[in-house]
Amino acid sequence: MLTIGTLAKRTGTKVQTIRYYEQIGLMPEPGRSEGGQRRYRDADLDRLAFIRHSRQLGFSLEAIRELLDLSDSPERSCAQVDAVAQKQLREVEDRIARLEALRVELQRMLSECSADRVADCRILEVLRDHEECLADHGRPAT
Amino acid sequence: MLTIGTLAKRTGTKVQTIRYYEQIGLMPEPGRSEGGQRRYRDADLDRLAFIRHSRQLGFSLEAIRELLDLSDSPERSCAQVDAVAQKQLREVEDRIARLEALRVELQRMLSECSADRVADCRILEVLRDHEECLADHGRPAT
DNA sequence: CTTGAACCTCTACCTGCTGTAGCTTGTATC
DNA sequence: GATACAAGCTACAGCAGGTAGAGGTTCAAG
Numbered sequence: 537m538l539t540i541g542t543l544a545k546r547t548g549t550k551v552q553t554i555r556y557y558e559q560i561g562l563m564p565e566p567g568r569s570e571g572g573q574r575r576y577r578d579a580d581l582d583r584l585a586f587i588r589h590s591r592q593l594g595f596s597l598e599a600i601r602e603l604l605d606l607s608d609s610p611e612r613s614c615a616q617v618d619a620v621a622q623k624q625l626r627e628v629e630d631r632i633a634r635l636e637a638l639r640v641e642l643q644r645m646l647s648e649c650s651a652d653r654v655a656d657c658r659i660l661e662v663l664r665d666h667e668e669c670l671a672d673h674g675r676p677a678t
Numbered sequence: 679m680l681t682i683g684t685l686a687k688r689t690g691t692k693v694q695t696i697r698y699y700e701q702i703g704l705m706p707e708p709g710r711s712e713g714g715q716r717r718y719r720d721a722d723l724d725r726l727a728f729i730r731h732s733r734q735l736g737f738s739l740e741a742i743r744e745l746l747d748l749s750d751s752p753e754r755s756c757a758q759v760d761a762v763a764q765k766q767l768r769e770v771e772d773r774i775a776r777l778e779a780l781r782v783e784l785q786r787m788l789s790e791c792s793a794d795r796v797a798d799c800r801i802l803e804v805l806r807d808h809e810e811c812l813a814d815h816g817r818p819a820t
Numbered sequence: 821c822t823t824g825a826a827c828c829t830c831t832a833c834c835t836g837c838t839g840t841a842g843c844t845t846g847t848a849t850c
Numbered sequence: 851g852a853t854a855c856a857a858g859c860t861a862c863a864g865c866a867g868g869t870a871g872a873g874g875t876t877c878a879a880g
Contacts (some may be wrong), residue, residue, distance in 0.1 A: 539877095541826060551827085556868060571876045573827055582806065589808050594780050597867070603805065610797035617801050618791060625784040635770050638682045638736050642767040649760060655752035659759050663745065664724065666731050681846095683857060693858085694838060702836095713845045715858050739836070 537567075538576040547584045554584065560600060562587060595624055641669060679709075679717040689726045696726065704729060704743060737766055783811060 541605045544551045557563040563584060583604070590600045599620055606617050636663035662668045686693045699705040705726060708716045725746070732742045741762055748759050791800035804810045 539826080549868075552869060553867085555828095560867095569827095569876080573876065585808070586806050589807050589811075591867090592809075593783060593805070594777075603802065604826085606796055607799075607802050610795065613794055614791065614795045614796045614799035614801070615794075616814075617796060617799050621784060621788055621801050625781065625788065628777050628781050628784060632774060632781060635774045635777070639767065639770045639774060641735060642763060642770060646760065646763055646767060649756065652755055652757075653752065654748055654754045654756045654759060655722065657749075657756035657759050659756070659763050660745065660749050663732050663735070664728050666727070666734075681858080692838070695836085697859095698837060711845080711858095713858085733836090805838065 538578075539579060540574045540576070543576050543581055543584055544583060547588050549584060557649055559589065560597065562604075563599060593624070594628055595620075599624060602635070679719070680723065682716045682718070685718050685723055685726055688723060689730050691726060692705055699726070699729065702739070704746075705737060735766070736770060737762075741766060 538539055542545060542550050543549070554563060558565060563580065566576045585651060586604065586607075587600055590603060591597075593602070602620055603617065606612065606614075606620075607678055645659050645662045648662075651657050654660065682693050682696055685691070685696055696705065700707060705722065708718045708722060711717055728746065728749075729742055732745060733739075737745070744762055745759065747764075748754065748756075787801050787804045788802075793799050796802065
């Protein structure tokens with residue numbers, strides 16, 4: 537029987553985060569000690585590790601929920617698992633592309649500014665006037 | 679005198695967002711009509727455009743606040759402006775690097791899985807076991 | 821038996837908005 | 851002047867994905 541602190545240490549998660557995952561139904565409600573403290577099994581440790589690792593790969597909690605559900609039915613086709621991962625890959629690629637555009641723009645901005653007074657600062661000028669931008673950055677980059 | 683809706687349309691911002699910026703002190707409190715509706719000047723439009731454009735380049739509201747403050751003192755050195763932009767560039771580069779690592783990992787995961795049953799799915803295996811990862815992805819990728 | 825670390829619940833806060841409810845104002849048309 | 855309707859107003863709740871703190875209880879070692 538593992539305490540919440542042990543789980544936290546072994547998976548590199550904060551204690552509060554584990555309780556949060558329980559609250560949103562991502563982790564099951566564990567058993568309790570006499571005094572009411574959470575007591576976990578090894579299976580819970582595995583599940584939490586899965587969640588954390590998926591988070592590190594950028595999956596949303598919703599996607600992780602889906603992956604966990606899928607992995608509970610081992611006889612089903614893994615096409616759905618594939619689809620979830622593909623979607624995640626596309627999202628990551630998207631984000632990279634958008635950030636890349638920002639990077640180029642920021643670099644250009646910085647390289648252009650050689651003024652020393654704020655009044656002549658090219659950076660501020662570019663920020664003031666979208667027209668001076670070459671990049672197409674419609675959405676904020678998340 | 680411009681209404682909030684006009685400002686919204688011209689800058690591609692939602693009306694609520696403008697009110698939110700006012701609430702957090704990023705936009706000044708504008709004058710009001712007899713009936714209490716906000717009425718803006720052209721300077722407000724410029725300021726909002728600056729904010730929105732900076733947001734599109736990924737600057738945080740805190741950074742934007744700083745940039746706006748700096749641009750209010752045109753005689754000062756623009757070194758600080760430069761510093762803010764540099765920091766933003768570094769953050770973007772960081773995020774790109776982390777996402778790039780994720781991309782590689784996700785791609786590898788996907789290419790390895792040729793099972794059709796969930797039970798044999800490589801993707802789920804990799805997610806279960808961090809050790810199977812080559813990439814070093816300590817933090818979630820934001 | 822006492823100490824002190826670790827646990828408990830509950831609530832609020834973070835960023836950067838977005839949406840809704842319920843009401844008021846402004847303006848164009850008749 | 852009456853009326854219709856868009857657009858404005860305030861206030862509050864909610865999103866992701868947690869994090870922090872208050873104030874109190876339990877567990878395990880010595």
